[in-house]
Amino acid sequence: MTLDLTRDRAEVLPLLCDYVATPVALPGEPGYERCAPWNVAATVAPAAVVMATTAQDVAGAIRFAAAYGFTVTVQATGHGAVGVGADTILVQTAAMKHCEIDPHSRTARVGAGARWQDVIDAAAPHGLAPLAGSAPGVGVVGYLTGGGIGPLVRTVGLSSDHVRSFDVVTGEGRLFRASPRDNADLFWGLRGGKATLGIVTSVEIDLLPIAQFYGGAVYFDGADAAAVLHAWREWTAELPETVNTSIAIQQLPPLPGIPEPLAGRMTVAVRYTAVGDFDEAERLLAPMRAVATPVLDTVAVLPYAALGAVHADPVDPMPIHEDQALLRELPAEAVDAVLALAGPGSGSPQVLVELRLLGGSLAREPQHRSAFCHRDAAYSLAVIGLAAPEIADVVAGHASALTDAVARWSTGGQMPNFAPSYDPARPSRVYNDDTLHWLAALADRYDPGRVLATGQVIRTTTA
Ligand SMILES: Cc1cc2nc3c(=O)[nH]c(=O)nc-3n(C[C@H](O)[C@H](O)[C@H](O)COP(=O)(O)OP(=O)(O)OC[C@H]3O[C@@H](n4cnc5c(N)ncnc54)[C@H](O)[C@@H]3O)c2cc1C
Incomplete structure (x- = not known):
């Protein structure tokens, strides 16, 4: 006899309420929409959503799943959403905000x-x-x-x-x-x-x-991308670990909230963050500020609460495709490879192509070892595009081409927070x-x- 698991599972789902002391939503019921992730490119369609408020709710959802043959996954905001299907109970933790x-x-x-x-x-x-x-x-x-x-x-x-x-x-x-x-x-x-x-x-x-930091971003026109990226490469080779930086080739859409000099065109953002001696941090940044004429410069002494202004990442939910490569080194040829595929005239479909300087404290062995690997990478390359249905394949193909183009300098690794969840090679890369x-x-x-x-x-x- 063949068991119809789909039917049997659907029949037992109402019993989930007996295992938890918090609202449960099945597909079509009020509250089910709370499983909608920030990254709407992921299909999140679980058998049920448990709006957990306590550890006992989480344990109850797990006991129910074990008893009736479901798996359990967890989501808070859906910024790193993974696909979830009808054989899985989703524990939504958003209410556990204490x-x-x-x-x-x-x-x-x-x-x-x-x-x-x-x-x-x-x-x-x-x-x-x-x-x-x-x-x-x-x-x-x-x-x-x-x-x-x-x-x-x-x-x-x-x-x-x-x-x-x-x-x-x-x-x-x-x-x-x-x-x-x-x-x-x-x-x-x-x-x-x-x-x-x-x-x-x-x-x-x-x-x-830390109450304040010195930071923000210096934005340049996309036409200056080659000069700015090469200068950034040379500048980062000598920077002390008191300062942090990344550089992003951006193509932001002309939407409300995006400053006029950055909207609807290619720009290059040199992000910068430092704590400690702000005068020294300003002195260290000066050569980068002078590489070309900035279209916008937001670097200043800011309250720590304004940390989000440095990268100015998007806030509203959207469909995201991302890829990452970790680099041992960043020679001039690697910068040229990035510019060829993501710089002016490349036809890049990506919203953001970012190089981040790593090293410093990250590279040192921590007091307590952990399952995080790849502390030795010198730089990371992140490629982020919109996974809207009509361009999703183009964006994904271009992201692969970009990470392939820097493969000579790559460690082969990826970080758990940036490695695409759909990639079967994810475990061995991370x-x-x-x-x-x-x-x-x-x-x-x-x-x-x-x-x-x-x-x-x-x-x-x-x-
Ligand atoms: C705009 C943006 C900016 C980002 N910036 C950075 C950055 O600067 N540095 C960085 O390191 N990462 C960054 N990330 C990646 C981010 O840290 C990961 O996507 C992270 O997983 C998001 O966690 P979440 O709870 O918000 O997302 P969710 O999608 O809710 O969760 C993602 C995953 O985290 C795990 N998880 C969540 N809650 C729990 C839990 N209670 N118990 C166990 N596991 C859990 C699960 O594996 C889950 O699938 C960024 C992502 C975005 C979209």
């Missing part, structure tokens, strides 16, 4: 649904700051479980190196606190392993005494062999029923 600041220990305990701006705003009155990423609308936990490369990464290191502990529900529905002292294997794997070892319900992070082995072994131990075996999670190939 954020407690302890100014004495300089820590924040943050719920799984908090976004970086929530923590930045709560910490600012104490003159403290979390190590957020470039976009304050991104979720804290999704970012940290992928390592977290922030605008100050060279100066203060990887954001997940500043995690003190996680509360996590594993695939057996058990709640653990993971820290360097307690359940250290989980603590290792949650920093870089995304949701492989469980669904995090809250995280305790360091806050740093993790080295040892890390893959240990993540898979821990996943087998903490989730023997493979309830969380969906999306970006790492598993051994055989069940």
Whole structure:
């Protein structure tokens, strides 16, 4: 006899409400639309959405899934959305937004649904700051479980190196606190392993005494791209780790909110961030400011709460296609290869092609080792385009051509937060062999029923 799993699963779904003390939405019911991700290119159509408010809700969803043959995945904002189908229960953490600041220990305990701006705003009155990423609308936990490369990464290191502990529900529905002292294997794997070892319900992070930074972006006309990119390459070779920078060839659409000098044309943004000696930071930036005539210059001493202004990432949901290459070095030929495919006259369909300077504190071995690999990359190349149906194939093909064009200088690696989730080569690009082995072994131990075996999670190939 063949089991009609689709029908049987649909029949048991109403029982999910008995496992959790929070609203559940099935397809077509009010609340189901909350699974819509920020990156609308991902198809997120789960069997049910659990609007979790407590760790017990998360554990209940996992126990239900284990009992009735579903898998479980987690989403906070959908900035890193992965495809989700009708065999999966989606735990939506957006309501778990609590954020407690302890100014004495300089820590924040943050719920799984908090976004970086929530923590930045709560910490600012104490003159403290979390190590957020470039976009304050991104979720804290999704970012940290992928390592977290922030605008100050060279100066203060990887954001997940500043995690003190996680509360996590594993695939057996058990709640653990993971820290360097307690359940250290989980603590290792949650920093870089995304949701492989469980669904995090809250995280305790360091806050740093940063009230202001010197930063922003100097924007140049696209016609100056070659001069600006080559000058940036030479300039970054000598920069101390007190300063951070990336450079982006941008083609922003003429939409409300986009400043007139940047809208509907190619521009080049030199992003810059520094803490500490602002006069020295200004002096270090001066040669880049003088390479060509800026069309806009937003670099100034800014409150930390304005961190999002440096990259000025998009805020509203959109369909995104992204790719990444990590580079050992950036010789002039590599810059020429990028310019040939993404510079003026190239016909590039990408919204943004970004080179980011890495190294500094990121490259040093952290106090507590983690599942984040590839600290040795000198630069990253990120390619971001709109995955609108009519141009999605062109954008994806061009992104591959661009990463192929720099393959000679690439480490072959990618970072967990930037590696495309649809790529079957993702695990071997994101993790080295040892890390893959240990993540898979821990996943087998903490989730023997493979309830969380969906999306970006790492598993051994055989069940
Ligand atoms: C505009 C933009 C700017 C970005 N800037 C940066 C940047 O500067 N630096 C950087 O490192 N990354 C950056 N990213 C990547 C971002 O950090 C990842 O996409 C991250 O996964 C987003 O987390 P989220 O919770 O917002 O997204 P979601 O789509 O909700 O979650 C993505 C994934 O994170 C994991 N996750 C989420 N919640 C949990 C949980 N409770 N427990 C366990 N795992 C969980 C899961 O694997 C989930 O599939 C950026 C992304 C965008 C779209």
